[in-house]
Amino acid sequence: MAPVLEAESLSKWYGNILGVSDISLVLMPGVHGLLGPNGAGKTTFLRLASGQLKPNRGRIRIFGEPVFNNPGLFQRVGFCPENDAYYRGVSGGDYLSFLARLHGASTQKARNLARTALHQVGLEEVAGKAISAYSLGMRQRLKVSAAILHDPQLLILDEPLKGVDPLWRVRITDLIRDFASRGRTVIVSSHVLPEIEAMTNRIVLIHQGQILAEGDIQEIRGLLDSHPHMVSVCAPHFRRIAERFVGDHHVLTIRFDNVRQKVVFNTDNRDHFFACLNRFVVEENLEIEEITSPDDNLQAVFNYLVGRK
Amino acid sequence: MPVKERGYHGWEGSLAPRRLPWFPITLQGIRQVKDKKRAKLLFFFSAFPFLFFLIGVYVASKPELRFLDEITRVINDDSQFFDLFFTRSGLMFVLFLLSVYAGSDLISADLKFNSIQLYLSRPLKPIDYLAGKLAVVMFYLLMFSLVPALLLVAAKLLFSGTWSLGFSTLAAIFVYPFLASLALASLVLLFSSFSANTRLVIVAYVGFFFFTNMLAGILSGVVFNHSALGLLSPERTMRHLAALLFGTKAAMAAPLWVAPLLVVGVSLVALAWTLTRIRRVEV
Amino acid sequence: MSETIIQLEGINFFYNGFQAIDGVSLSIGPGVYGLLGPNGAGKTTLMKVILGHLRPAAGKGRILGSDLDAGLTEVRRCIGYMPESHCLIPGMDAVTLTSYMGELSGMPRQEAIKRAHEVLYYVGLEESRYRMTDTYSSGMKQRLKLALALVHDPELMILDEPTSGMDPGGREEMLQLIVDIAAKGRMNMIISSHILADIEKTCARVLIMNHGRIVSEQQSLDFAGGDTSIFEVGIKGEPGLFLEQLQGIHAETDRRGLLRLHLPPDFPPMSLFRLALDTGVQIRHFRPSRLTLEDAFVTAIGESHAR
Incomplete structure (x- = not known):
């Protein structure tokens, strides 16, 4: 399968301000979550990927074609910027029809495309209203619909869920997953890690203009050897379970929570630990209420890599 | 010794209502104006009318320097002296500049940076906010009108050694600067509440004075030839007011009582209008 | 202290004929409440009614024991409000702004300055506390707003989208602060957010609004009993x-x-x-x-x- 996006030692500076530095990246179809602290270079990267900026060094190609100064490519790319830029008096429907005409659709077809796109984000009822009367969440949804209007192969979304209410967060998340399930590609940035987790398990983590990690969250977590895995076991006989592991040299720390009848292990070998735990539970016929891994999530990966605490 | 653990700690005091809930706004505003760029320079020039008149008082008290009889006569006539100080010494222009300097951004910057809601989420009413801001401008205006006037009173006493001031003149020395400051302060705050763009506020405010002065000049002198139309000009109205308070000769053929009515009326309308503008801000 | 923090009965509110709040009755006790709802559900309007900025067209209520009809100016002394939009006073550093807000709430000046340093340290702005607030990044402004809401150690805090504009690290720290304030300060809070994960981390109970009405009251976020x-x-x-x-x-x-x-x-x-x-x-x-x-x-x- 051909890669959708390829970047080769891509760099961009603004004077002496660093945007991205020496990024090499190959993205295949699917949903990719782009994350990083403020000022990490996410938006610069997305602007490079959508041809709004020319790299100082390196190359970026989408579908094998160069991005900058290649308007034909944008028939196949949809972009949703972070900030609003609308003609205030125009209605949502007219705005989308206009964009569709720019993509080369006939007047009638443009109207149909606009209607479909608005329907997908639930704005068909307010299609005739001026955009200036929209709430923040509605404007945000309109941006998403503008990006999917021409049914692109690659969708680039910069903070698409900012200001969107929980109901539409769920629906747009589904929309994105659904979009990618048809063999297409989505690159989506967000500051809300549970949101990224709901959309995808593939992430690109940018920090200080560089890529810190790229790939499957679980795999990345597995590679972080220096950070032992946390396993929390909640059971009526939680101290007995703990006793079993006191002598185990793969268990680094054991912590108790008397109130919640819980014991939390830190282990440097999950395979070994879970094998022992499963066997012990079966042999001793123990009752278990919960087994969870509190640091087996994106927030933990993010904290470990970006280095807060 | 008790241990202070990490984490959130409450505050042990009790929050007491203030008699003047807006007073911190005034203090803070006064501090901020003082720290503005070129504040010292402006204050220095604002003291010029006072210094000039102070020299006059000194000169008048020295018999050997009495070569200008005409001037000495005026200086020794208290009501005429203070009328001159307030209305012909350039003090009006100084107060006008000070009102622009201290007042033009007081509300407009708050509009720009969304800070009115910071105030209103505290135990303050819109009118408290306005009172606090008004007091900032009033402070600076009185500082350069009432205070120097009182210093001149003291200087006269000091140099001549006799108390010549009549009660009505003394009252006028308090009332006139107060009314003048009130009018200027409420007008500048009204203009300040019109726009979040302070430059626009300054242009509109200066333009207002320029335009009304010009209009008054044209209407009273050229078109209708009726001096009472000079009341359109804030400057001439203030002189009219001074004429009433100090009992000096009025320049306009309008009844004297119109002046205080106009000054107080305009101030109240401006304040009420500003208050509705503040109330309308989305908190 | 009264056991009910907020008591509302049959509150109605109209914006130019549009009914933003439709007969809301609720009773909020001590603790941390999440306020959820789609855009335009009336959350912000309800918060403004509680703050006394909007007068309901109908209905009765008591906030922290004070009657709604009597005006809530005095009640705001004991409320810390963190608005959604960025707001600051230009030309002031963080310490000045924070202590100023404390003074306006009725703290003596010296105490307010002392307390301003404490809360700025607490929210993680200790190194930038002498910097002008207009130069702050959006994450720092968010922390500053929390400090402003905290400075007078209120009885009730109302937080509107407390994590908006913050990056994942900052967001987690903000949520930890909120949890800590609620636990150590025994603070009563109402938190509105579109991010359900934030509410799950911070709130014990949840109110869900739609079309100006409270459509659901979750007395516990522990849904294990399902x-x-x-x-x-x-x-x-x-x-x-x-x-x-x-x-x-x-x-x-x-x-x-x-x-x-x-x-x-x-x-x-x-x-x-x-x-x-x-x-x-x-x-x-x-x-x-x-x-x-x-x-x-x-x-x-x-x-x-x-x-």
């Missing part, structure tokens, strides 16, 4: 054989790749572990399925639309 026969199970290894052995049991895979098993009443959950051992897989995640806040939210909003 359906005890559904279990979430995470498997490491080849699940084929394991699933084969589970024939007759309804199993589905969720977004996170976890199995949701609908166990029949005669199936002891613990036998899953034996099954795993026999089929050579590890159970790495195991817990009774809970309703998430998202489920509760979608249900509540769905029901309110059906009505």
